[in-house]
Amino acid sequence: MTSRLTATEPPGPQPTHEPPRSWLASTDHKRIAILTLGTALVLLFAMGGLALAMRTQLAQPDSDFVQNDTYNQLFTMHGSGMIYLVITPMALALGLYLVPLQVGSPTVAAPRTTMLGYWLYVLGAIAVLSGFLTAGGAAKEGWTAYTPLSSARFAPNVGTDLWILGNFASSLGMILIAGTVLWTVLLKRARGMTMLRVPVFSWAMVATNLMVLAAFPSLLIALGLLAVGRMSPDVFSSNVWNIGYQHLFWFYGHPVVYVMFFPFVGAVAEVLATFARRRFFGYKATVLSLLAFAALSMSVWGHHMFTTGQVADDYYSLTSIALLVPAGIEYFAMLGTIIGARLRFSVPMLFALAFIPQFLVGGLTGIMVATPVLDYQMQDSYFVVAHFHYTLAAGSLFGFFAGFYFWFPKATGIMLGKGLGHVHFWLMVVGINATFLPMFWLGMEGMPRRVASYLPTDGFGTLNFISTVGSWVLGVAMLAFAANLVVSIVRRRTRRAADNPWEAHTLEWATSSPPPPLNFDAAHPLPPITSFTPLLDLRRKHVKDREPT
Amino acid sequence: MQFRQVFEDIFRFEILLAAGVFAAIAAALLLALALSRKKSGDRRRRDSHPLVEGGYALVLAAVAGVIVYITASAHDEVREASTTNRTDPAPAAEVKVTAFQWCWQFDYARNDKTVTGVCSEKDRKLPTLIVPAGQPVKFNLTSSDVIHSFWIPDLAVKMDAFPDHTNSVTLTFDHPGRWLGRCAEFCGPYHPSMHFYVRAVPPEQYEQWVQA
Numbered sequence: 002m003t004s005r006l007t008a009t010e011p012p013g014p015q016p017t018h019e020p021p022r023s024w025l026a027s028t029d030h031k032r033i034a035i036l037t038l039g040t041a042l043v044l045l046f047a048m049g050g051l052a053l054a055m056r057t058q059l060a061q062p063d064s065d066f067v068q069n070d071t072y073n074q075l076f077t078m079h080g081s082g083m084i085y086l087v088i089t090p091m092a093l094a095l096g097l098y099l100v101p102l103q104v105g106s107p108t109v110a111a112p113r114t115t116m117l118g119y120w121l122y123v124l125g126a127i128a129v130l131s132g133f134l135t136a137g138g139a140a141k142e143g144w145t146a147y148t149p150l151s152s153a154r155f156a157p158n159v160g161t162d163l164w165i166l167g168n169f170a171s172s173l174g175m176i177l178i179a180g181t182v183l184w185t186v187l188l189k190r191a192r193g194m195t196m197l198r199v200p201v202f203s204w205a206m207v208a209t210n211l212m213v214l215a216a217f218p219s220l221l222i223a224l225g226l227l228a229v230g231r232m233s234p235d236v237f238s239s240n241v242w243n244i245g246y247q248h249l250f251w252f253y254g255h256p257v258v259y260v261m262f263f264p265f266v267g268a269v270a271e272v273l274a275t276f277a278r279r280r281f282f283g284y285k286a287t288v289l290s291l292l293a294f295a296a297l298s299m300s301v302w303g304h305h306m307f308t309t310g311q312v313a314d315d316y317y318s319l320t321s322i323a324l325l326v327p328a329g330i331e332y333f334a335m336l337g338t339i340i341g342a343r344l345r346f347s348v349p350m351l352f353a354l355a356f357i358p359q360f361l362v363g364g365l366t367g368i369m370v371a372t373p374v375l376d377y378q379m380q381d382s383y384f385v386v387a388h389f390h391y392t393l394a395a396g397s398l399f400g401f402f403a404g405f406y407f408w409f410p411k412a413t414g415i416m417l418g419k420g421l422g423h424v425h426f427w428l429m430v431v432g433i434n435a436t437f438l439p440m441f442w443l444g445m446e447g448m449p450r451r452v453a454s455y456l457p458t459d460g461f462g463t464l465n466f467i468s469t470v471g472s473w474v475l476g477v478a479m480l481a482f483a484a485n486l487v488v489s490i491v492r493r494r495t496r497r498a499a500d501n502p503w504e505a506h507t508l509e510w511a512t513s514s515p516p517p518p519l520n521f522d523a524a525h526p527l528p529p530i531t532s533f534t535p536l537l538d539l540r541r542k543h544v545k546d547r548e549p550t
Numbered sequence: 551m552q553f554r555q556v557f558e559d560i561f562r563f564e565i566l567l568a569a570g571v572f573a574a575i576a577a578a579l580l581l582a583l584a585l586s587r588k589k590s591g592d593r594r595r596r597d598s599h600p601l602v603e604g605g606y607a608l609v610l611a612a613v614a615g616v617i618v619y620i621t622a623s624a625h626d627e628v629r630e631a632s633t634t635n636r637t638d639p640a641p642a643a644e645v646k647v648t649a650f651q652w653c654w655q656f657d658y659a660r661n662d663k664t665v666t667g668v669c670s671e672k673d674r675k676l677p678t679l680i681v682p683a684g685q686p687v688k689f690n691l692t693s694s695d696v697i698h699s700f701w702i703p704d705l706a707v708k709m710d711a712f713p714d715h716t717n718s719v720t721l722t723f724d725h726p727g728r729w730l731g732r733c734a735e736f737c738g739p740y741h742p743s744m745h746f747y748v749r750a751v752p753p754e755q756y757e758q759w760v761q762a
Contacts, residue, residue, distance in 0.1 A: 239713065315625060
């Protein structure tokens with residue numbers, strides 16, 4: 002189905018307001034997405050700062066840089082902040098910005114609902130963080146907030162109430178954004194944009210948004226249960242309260258891992274194809290594998306509960322290990338795209354290439370923690386911490402930066418600096434691996450997660466110190482990134498981005514940088530849509546037309 | 551010790567497999583980097599290879615099947631050894647393990663004996679769980695407040711302790727020795743120091759101790 006709106010017919014009166022209203026009450030998906038991304042980026046720095054404080058505390062045994070109680074707030078806010086308030090919003094905002102452009106739609110479906118999603122997100126984030134200002138401090142029960150530890154009896158602080166309220170609001174906001182973006186790609190595509198001409202990134206967003214709609218309501222129910230149980234402790238039986246909560250939570254908690262992963266795989270796919278000057282290899286197989294991955298992801302949640310003694314371990318092990326099939330197909334497609342191609346090593350490409358081996362470490366160790374007999378040792382140890390940071394930091398964050406350097410010129414009309422980009426990239430590679438690789442050994446040696454200190458006799462000192470130094474390197478890498486942003490924006494006049502600076506393949510590159518309010522206009526009309534790489538087709542046709550016959 | 555043995559076997563299997571996959575993908579990546587320097591340019595015309603992709607998916611599914619088969623068999627073996635069936639002879643000792651904020655209590659039901667201690671940063675007075683070496687000991691895990699987790703890292707065994715629910719695990723400690731146990735599930739401010747010791751002693755010595 003095609004959209005009734007065309008570029009030459011603006012829908013109703015054009016907004017004439019000045020900032021901030023032109024931003025905070027915008028119906029332009031690009032502005033809503035930039036607001037969401039900007040908020041998430043600020044929070045990324047904040048949550049990363051909390052992690053640096055934790056790593057500094059753990060550098061030495063018996064350290065008292067921060068107290069137990071503070072440390073518990075730090076890891077709770079770092080974990081929950083990164084998942085609910087940073088990576089999920091980043092992932093969905095990337096889709097909100099790009100999907101309407103990639104499918105040739107002038108707007109996102111239901112833009113006011115989308116804007117409401119942002120408002121719920123930002124108010125939720127404020128509520129969660131305001132816990133630090135209360136007398137009892139912020140929430141301190143871990144990002145999972147397991148009952149009964151998070152009940153009113155054991156966690157009477159207001160910070161936990163604010164945490165529940167804030168995460169409920171922001172996750173509800175995420176559901177709204179996911180719904181409107183899914184609606185856009187399904188029902189508002191341009192003429193000629195069939196489902197099998199939808200770019201890989203937008204397909205990744207389809208799978209992502211399907212998972213958000215299927216899994217996030219379960220988090221809302223879990224948080225609701227927590228809120229009711231904190232007010233009236235006797236409402237739920239011990240069975241519902243102690244273990245039922247975990248089921249509801251993980252029914253959300255595993256799919257969200259892929260919500261924080263697919264959009265970045267999609268970004269890496271677009272970057273690899275662009276800088277290999279080729280169409281993405283195995284498009285249909287990749288689309289199918291993304292959908293299979295999303296479907297399968299709904300059946301694996303029990304692998305977080307192997308040690309509870311109350312789930313069918315072998316079943317969840319089977320479904321979890323089966324995920325290697327779609328994941329393997331995606332890896333095959335990524336490698337197939339770059340092998341034999343003449344690659345260009347621009348900054349986005351560096352992040353995309355590093356994503357491949359680094360995420361792989363997270364994926365392969367994922368098979369280990371999905372194996373019950375190994376998980377009985379690894380569960381709740383630093384091995385698990387290392388594993389999921391390889392997926393989320395070494396994987397998703399690298400995919401995010403690949404996409405950020407790639408699409409920043411499109412969204413702003415400004416090219417990011419190359420020199421600082423290289424500094425950022427190499428420091429990230431060193432920092433990420435130095436921080437998280439030692440944690441695998443720490444876990445195997447018996448260091449539990451979520452501990453504010455350890456004894457000199459534990460023998461965890463050396464590895465923890467390496468990890469802490471690595472985290473400081475990461476901190477410097479992020480400063481290089483911030484410097485790059487600031488310098489590029491200040492020198493924007495000399496860093497003008499062309500419409501298609503990377504010779505990319507998809508429709509967002511056919512319009513101006515930044516795109517006009519309704520994405521395409523008379524000066525930048527939609528090109529003919531002949532495949533999932535319309536601009537590459539145009540260039541090849543152009544070359545062929547000029548060849549002497 | 552069954553958990554440790556199986557853990558080591560399966561970990562070796564999976565780490566070798568993972569190393570192989572990592573090496574193969576790293577090689578493919580390096581190949582892509584090497585080939586991208588050649589002057590002849592990009593000659594590829596195909597963007598997909600459905601037969602290869604389909605065949606590859608089948609291979610992956612087979613690999614997944616093999617991993618699940620091997621690991622689930624190992625899991626069965628562990629479970630067989632660590633659960634006490636009604637037909638089995640009664641375990642040599644049965645201990646009720648109660649986790650609480652923030653320490654452990656061990657009740658030897660048959661002998662009306664209780665052991666606890668002080669879980670503090672310095673490990674002098676940690677509660678010590680005394681068990682007979684070489685004989686099956688059944689642990690019934692529970693909690694009197696929040697969820698904790700009974701973890702003996704050197705033995706690669708971990709089981710959660712829930713309030714209003716009992717999880718049981720039967721362990722045999724092959725030889726006399728002492729191992730550190732930890733709480734693995736975050737349970738509040740003093741979670742980091744919620745340790746205990748397990749000490750396996752010769753059965754005669756255990757009998758003496760438990761009767762005393």
